Amino acid sequence: MPPQTALADVVATTGEVVATRARSQKVAALADLLARLHGDELPVVVAILTAAPRQGRIGIGWRTVAAIDVDAADTPSLTVLDVDSALDLLAGLQGPGSQRARADVLGDLLGRATEDEQDLLRRLLVGELRHGALEGLLTDATAKAFAVPLAAVRRAAMLAGDLPRVAVIARDEGADGLAAV
Numbered sequence: 001m002p003p004q005t006a007l008a009d010v011v012a013t014t015g016e017v018v019a020t021r022a023r024s025q026k027v028a029a030l031a032d033l034l035a036r037l038h039g040d041e042l043p044v045v046v047a048i049l050t051a052a053p054r055q056g057r058i059g060i061g062w063r064t065v066a067a068i069d070v071d072a073a074d075t076p077s078l079t080v081l082d083v084d085s086a087l088d089l090l091a092g093l094q095g096p097g098s099q100r101a102r103a104d105v106l107g108d109l110l111g112r113a114t115e116d117e118q119d120l121l122r123r124l125l126v127g128e129l130r131h132g133a134l135e136g137l138l139t140d141a142t143a144k145a146f147a148v149p150l151a152a153v154r155r156a157a158m159l160a161g162d163l164p165r166v167a168v169i170a171r172d173e174g175a176d177g178l179a180a181v
Helices: 007-019 023-036 041-049 062-067 080-092 098-111 115-125 135-145 150-160 163-179
Strands: none
Touching: 007 023, 007 041, 007 080, 007 115, 023 041, 023 135, 041 080, 041 135, 041 163, 062 098, 080 098, 098 115, 135 150, 135 163, 150 163
């Protein structure tokens, strides 16, 4: 099994995207990241980069996120799939005691994150992730990463309404798979 992609790689890529004004450089940085992802990481990362985690709204608000005060980790250890699993857990918590349980899960997640990772996660959870990796850039990056026609990715994304799924199809099935959407 290939090594899992670190959340730090996503953070570094978003830093590159924010640091440049050139669309071609943004697309290239995103395409490089997408091409390195394995298995279930691809839809998770595309969802994160479009600020729409696959779990949807998970019941975490600004107040809850702001109340979590944990020291950042010194070195990156979180993987993309660690984050996705934590978001699954958070999304599933409901009923009596769920607020406390959410705070505990979130505290554990943020405690394992570096300062930059914490920043990305906090902004993602409260819907304030603004790093310039909009769907249009990710659509272009998907085409570039998996060497498929851009028009085919755009068409599939429009029809499917699900860019993470379209990215997986582009990777796994190529242009033929995209045409079948």
